[in-house]
Amino acid sequence: MRGGSIPGLDDAPAFSIWQHDPSPVPVVIAVPHAGRSYPPDLVSRMRQPAYSAPRLEDRLVDLVGKAVAARTGAALLVAHAPRAMIDLNRASDDVDWEMIGGRPIEPSGAPVTPSTARRARSGLGLVPRRLPGLGELWKWPIPHEELSARIAGVHEPYHAALTRMLEETRARWGAVLLIDLHSMPPLPARAGEPVAEFVVGDRFGVACDGALVAEAFAALGGARRLAAHNRPYAGGYVLERHARRHLGVNCLQLEIDRRTYLDPALAEPGPGLDATVDVVSALVQRMAIAVADLGRERGHWRAAAE
Numbered sequence: 286m287r288g289g290s291i292p293g294l295d296d297a298p299a300f301s302i303w304q305h306d307p308s309p310v311p312v313v314i315a316v317p318h319a320g321r322s323y324p325p326d327l328v329s330r331m332r333q334p335a336y337s338a339p340r341l342e343d344r345l346v347d348l349v350g351k352a353v354a355a356r357t358g359a360a361l362l363v364a365h366a367p368r369a370m371i372d373l374n375r376a377s378d379d380v381d382w383e384m385i386g387g388r389p390i391e392p393s394g395a396p397v398t399p400s401t402a403r404r405a406r407s408g409l410g411l412v413p414r415r416l417p418g419l420g421e422l423w424k425w426p427i428p429h430e431e432l433s434a435r436i437a438g439v440h441e442p443y444h445a446a447l448t449r450m451l452e453e454t455r456a457r458w459g460a461v462l463l464i465d466l467h468s469m470p471p472l473p474a475r476a477g478e479p480v481a482e483f484v485v486g487d488r489f490g491v492a493c494d495g496a497l498v499a500e501a502f503a504a505l506g507g508a509r510r511l512a513a514h515n516r517p518y519a520g521g522y523v524l525e526r527h528a529r530r531h532l533g534v535n536c537l538q539l540e541i542d543r544r545t546y547l548d549p550a551l552a553e554p555g556p557g558l559d560a561t562v563d564v565v566s567a568l569v570q571r572m573a574i575a576v577a578d579l580g581r582e583r584g585h586w587r588a589a590a591e
Contacts, residue, residue: 459580
């Protein structure tokens, strides 16, 4: 199934959904940052698009998500709209309003005002504004009406679809787990310390049942993969919006080091892709059992063969 629309690309869906009915496992995988459908007008407005656009992407992590979903039966939601256009892991009001309409954006950067939203202050709000080493991403401001079209065509339908998928799965199993799938550049190395290849984020316990988090680390430990918890990625707006532990809706953000599945240039699929799919599939399978048990404990579990 396809949904939403990308402004500037005729008939281009903002996202796609793959799911079984009924769901064979109580897990939904979402991939918000791997979109690569760039409208020509968007590219023409970017400073050095060949450099900045790939740096904003969770490069090709949708390949991991698709392979894992196919192997495990998990439902899958993949965004096609690029993060450069709109960041689906930000609130719709997390906007640096100085880059919306009115006046040109200088390469040196305009001053940040106290009214600027929290993520937007860093340059990575709903519409990313700047990147380290490059500065301003855009040649001129974004009209208000264009921002509204991006929200209406991409942001709102994506999150509505994710809400629906989670609720349908929770209604069947009594509990559901969302894995918000991302990838990260290699973490900084510290002398004498190995670097984590995975980061599991649960907003410091707010977004996911502790028993499920423990299963995630057990799966990664069993695969002999080093993992970190909440640092430096604890989870963003997706978890904040969709996690409802008291209702059985649990959410994790999973970050994967791009070196594990891409080539040395971090541009194309690499020799480690299949092994990374194996690791994440084992994690999903193990956590699915734990989520089903959680749903049974809540008194709402239904047999998968129903």
